[in-house]
Amino acid sequence: MDLKAITGISGSALRAQSLRMRVIAENLANADSVAGTPGGTPYRRKLAVLRPDEGGVQVRSIETDRSEFQRTYQPGHPAADANGYVLKPNVNSLVETADMKAAQRSYESNLNAIDAARSMALRTIDLIK
Numbered sequence: 001m002d003l004k005a006i007t008g009i010s011g012s013a014l015r016a017q018s019l020r021m022r023v024i025a026e027n028l029a030n031a032d033s034v035a036g037t038p039g040g041t042p043y044r045r046k047l048a049v050l051r052p053d054e055g056g057v058q059v060r061s062i063e064t065d066r067s068e069f070q071r072t073y074q075p076g077h078p079a080a081d082a083n084g085y086v087l088k089p090n091v092n093s094l095v096e097t098a099d100m101k102a103a104q105r106s107y108e109s110n111l112n113a114i115d116a117a118r119s120m121a122l123r124t125i126d127l128i129k
Helices: 003-029 093-128
Strands: 046-053 056-064 070-073 085-088
Touching (some): 003 046, 003 093
């Protein structure tokens, strides 16, 4: 496998993991948000769905998590419904933090693969001289 192919594959993974980290950061930023109107729906968690490609990996889509919202009883809250419940986002900060760590590690692994391929190519050139 040549350097161009390796950097192409790892580069596609870097782009995919970068987008995944942006989606996770958006989820974390909205973890404590509520609806702007009484009884409204709050932020819904998003997920970056990746798919393999012949030249690496691509983001297939960014989908919303359809799981249930958290409900808390806060009758005086401006976003409370008629029964006094406030809907909170379906974002679990611990899950998002673990996903962020996994995306960071994948990103770093692909950077290391590019660096290793570049080093091997440079060593090969040195041997040819």
